[in-house]
Amino acid sequence: MAGGAASGGDATSDAYAPARGWLLLPAWLVLGLVVLVPVFLMLVYSFLTKEFRGGVIWEFSLAAYDQFFIDRGLFGDDPPRIEWAYIQIFWRSIWQAGVATLLCLIIGFPTAYFIATRPAQQRNIWVFLITIPYWVNLLIRTVSMRFILRDQGPLNDFLQWVGVIGEPLTIINTNLGVQIGLFYSYLPFMVLPLYAAIERYNFALSEAAADLYAPRHKILTRVVLPAVKPGLIAGCILVFVPSLGSFLAPDLLGGARNFMIGSLIDEQFKGSAGNWPFGAAASMILLTLVLLVLMVLARQQARAARGAG
Amino acid sequence: MSSERPAAIDVRDAVKRYGDFTALKTISLSIQDNEFFTLLGPSGCGKTTLLRMIAGFEDVTEGAIYLHGKEIAKLPPNKRPVNTVFQNYALFPHLSVLDNVGFGLEMLGRSRTQARARAGEMLELVQLSQFAHRKPAQLSGGQQQRVALARALAPQPKVLLLDEPLSALDLKLRKAMQIELKHLQRETGITFIFVTHDQEEALTMSDRIAVMSSGELQQLGNARDIYEHPRNMFVADFIGETNLLAVTVDRIEAGRAQCHLGGGQSLGCDAVEGVGAGAKVHLSIRPERLFLTDTTPEGEGLTGRVVENIYIGTDIASLVDLDVGFRVTIRTSNSERGAKRLFEPGAQVVVNMEQGAARLLVD
Ligand SMILES: Nc1ncnc2c1ncn2[C@@H]1O[C@H](COP(=O)(O)OP(=O)(O)OP(=O)(O)O)[C@@H](O)[C@H]1O
Ligand SMILES: [Mg+2]
Numbered sequence: 001m002a003g004g005a006a007s008g009g010d011a012t013s014d015a016y017a018p019a020r021g022w023l024l025l026p027a028w029l030v031l032g033l034v035v036l037v038p039v040f041l042m043l044v045y046s047f048l049t050k051e052f053r054g055g056v057i058w059e060f061s062l063a064a065y066d067q068f069f070i071d072r073g074l075f076g077d078d079p080p081r082i083e084w085a086y087i088q089i090f091w092r093s094i095w096q097a098g099v100a101t102l103l104c105l106i107i108g109f110p111t112a113y114f115i116a117t118r119p120a121q122q123r124n125i126w127v128f129l130i131t132i133p134y135w136v137n138l139l140i141r142t143v144s145m146r147f148i149l150r151d152q153g154p155l156n157d158f159l160q161w162v163g164v165i166g167e168p169l170t171i172i173n174t175n176l177g178v179q180i181g182l183f184y185s186y187l188p189f190m191v192l193p194l195y196a197a198i199e200r201y202n203f204a205l206s207e208a209a210a211d212l213y214a215p216r217h218k219i220l221t222r223v224v225l226p227a228v229k230p231g232l233i234a235g236c237i238l239v240f241v242p243s244l245g246s247f248l249a250p251d252l253l254g255g256a257r258n259f260m261i262g263s264l265i266d267e268q269f270k271g272s273a274g275n276w277p278f279g280a281a282a283s284m285i286l287l288t289l290v291l292l293v294l295m296v297l298a299r300q301q302a303r304a305a306r307g308a309g
Numbered sequence: 310m311s312s313e314r315p316a317a318i319d320v321r322d323a324v325k326r327y328g329d330f331t332a333l334k335t336i337s338l339s340i341q342d343n344e345f346f347t348l349l350g351p352s353g354c355g356k357t358t359l360l361r362m363i364a365g366f367e368d369v370t371e372g373a374i375y376l377h378g379k380e381i382a383k384l385p386p387n388k389r390p391v392n393t394v395f396q397n398y399a400l401f402p403h404l405s406v407l408d409n410v411g412f413g414l415e416m417l418g419r420s421r422t423q424a425r426a427r428a429g430e431m432l433e434l435v436q437l438s439q440f441a442h443r444k445p446a447q448l449s450g451g452q453q454q455r456v457a458l459a460r461a462l463a464p465q466p467k468v469l470l471l472d473e474p475l476s477a478l479d480l481k482l483r484k485a486m487q488i489e490l491k492h493l494q495r496e497t498g499i500t501f502i503f504v505t506h507d508q509e510e511a512l513t514m515s516d517r518i519a520v521m522s523s524g525e526l527q528q529l530g531n532a533r534d535i536y537e538h539p540r541n542m543f544v545a546d547f548i549g550e551t552n553l554l555a556v557t558v559d560r561i562e563a564g565r566a567q568c569h570l571g572g573g574q575s576l577g578c579d580a581v582e583g584v585g586a587g588a589k590v591h592l593s594i595r596p597e598r599l600f601l602t603d604t605t606p607e608g609e610g611l612t613g614r615v616v617e618n619i620y621i622g623t624d625i626a627s628l629v630d631l632d633v634g635f636r637v638t639i640r641t642s643n644s645e646r647g648a649k650r651l652f653e654p655g656a657q658v659v660v661n662m663e664q665g666a667a668r669l670l671v672d
Binding site: 202204205207211213215218222223227229 | 364365366385386387388391392393395397399400401402403412413416417460461464
């Protein structure tokens with residue numbers, strides 16, 4: 001228990017520091033090439049002028065951001081007002097990703113808890129089983145979901161056969177369809193970090209809480225959840241962030257009306273109807289949003305880690 | 310110890326099986342109110358299992374457990390007025406020391422302010438008030454142990470269970486905590502059931518001790534009973550150090566049994582019911598009740614040769630090979646060196662024992 005307090009020490013002030021600097025070089029290079037350079041390129045492109053057949057003209061312009069936030073009417077000569085269309089898409093995306101994250105949490109937590117409480121030899125088998133469907137390409141899985149969820153699909157057939165519903169439920173091309181799709185796409189990203197956290201959880205703490213008169217739900221909320229909070233936050237980030245930028249599930253399960261940011265950006269770079277600077281600008285805005293969310297969560301994470309000692 | 314009040318804890322014919330392994334074989338014991346009761350036994354003998362059954366973490370395979378006359382074997386742990394100090398403390402890492410101690414009271418429905426006020430008092434009792442706002446990880450082992458104690462005492466349980474709470478502490482701190490625990494028990498008047506495999510700890514702290522081995526109760530009694538009148542070989546061997554000699558009973562006369570060890574040497578001891586002439590039994594003699602001379606004063610001594618003298622702080626242990634083929638240990642306290650004699654290794658000696666030192670044991 002007390003082990004946590006003894007860990008750490010100042011990692012940068014020891015004799016190995018120079019060697020470590022060189023050994024980290026490849027990591028920094030990779031990070032720079034695959035993260036910083038693309039982001040920088042995107043930032044530059046978002047401030048360029050669009051070319052009509054796709055691509056850009058190297059001329060500074062704020063048009064992309066202007067198009068995103070400000071409505072100047074059809075011919076661009078109305079007095080400027082706030083453009084709600086794109087903000088709405090963003091808002092819908094956040095909502096969809098949030099619901100998907102919540103679904104993943106509700107299903108993922110009991111699943112992870114179940115796996116973590118199996119005998120040690122069985123746990124890896126369960127983890128393996130959870131990940132098997134994810135060896136199949138996401139596109140194929142999403143198309144399959146479309147097949148399963150459609151009005152005359154197996155899910156509706158089954159529910160009607162059981163007698164839960166009389167008429168087929170319309171799930172495809174609704175918000176619910178998108179949420180289910182996102183939930184299914186990213187569920188393992190919730191289960192795995194949660195499992196890792198719960199596996200490390202000291203179940204004697206649950207016994208101690210029961211011994212101190214805590215009923216089961218209080219044990220969960222007052223002891224288990226705070227103790228596995230780092231895993232919980234990691235799981236939420238890993239589901240929420242890719243859900244937010246996702247375009248497969250919204251396209252295939254949500255249809256045109258349930259457009260999300262991912263599809264909006266996707267379209268800007270496809271064919272001659274695209275608008276590269278606008279796509280880049282939308283990406284930058286999305287990135288900023290995600291970073292903000294991550295910063296808040298990271299702060300929470302740090303606080304949780306400090307608490308656990 | 311019969312009283313009109315029902316016992317604090319009454320374990321009746323309790324059996325615990327894990328699959329086809331029997332961890333506890335029909336244990337019955339009654340623990341009185343305000344008693345400091347100790348479960349003592351070697352590793353794996355079932356002490357923790359019994360404690361966990363009383364706390365409610367393990368169900369009872371057969372038999373029953375009563376708390377003040379009320380059957381509790383079917384109650385979940387959170388419904389039992391019994392608290393536990395866990396071996397590894399199991400403090401909540403995300404809560405401050407104060408909130409750890411107040412946790413039980415909050416769960417009992419007290420407001421957070423009330424719980425904190427009472428937790429503050431408990432921390433004063435265990436002298437940790439200045440650490441109230443730290444997290445458990447920021448405390449030393451001994452301090453964590455006291456937090457665990459305060460946390461378990463705060464809801465004022467009827468019975469407090471302590472599972473080897475001192476085993477992680479160094480010797481000095483352990484001794485200090487033993488005294489502190491004993492005081493706390495007296496002050497609070499709560500019944501303590503204390504688990505240890507350290508016999509010295511058991512002897513110094515307990516009102517009564519239950520000696521267990523491989524799932525069975527071997528002997529129940531106060532420290533003196535158990536040390537001076539062990540009921541069987543296991544207890545004699547486990548509690549303190551002893552010399553065990555295999556002997557045959559020659560005759561019984563006036564409540565005394567005369568036993569011979571072979572080689573024409575014999576020893577006398579108090580007779581035990583059910584043991585007649587011809588029985589093969591063991592004699593247990595504590596090393597500190599033997600002494601060495603070079604002549605036989607009363608004709609009861611055994612001859613032998615000193616092998617080695619071992620210096621162990623307050624005592625010197627002399628190993629002597631008896632002519633009849635046993636090796637015995639004789640302890641001489643350093644303060645008695647004037648009265649009791651020491652012999653160099655190789656010296657021929659006579660091993661004498663104090664009056665009534667030999668105890669006859671039936672396995
Ligand atoms: N869950 C379990 N399944 C199977 N056997 C068990 C289980 N728990 C305990 N045992 C067995 O029951 C016996 C008693 O265990 P217990 O933990 O009560 O011993 P103990 O007296 O507390 O020992 P120690 O001093 O080492 O803590 C042991 O042989 C142990 O292997
Ligand atoms: Mg134990």
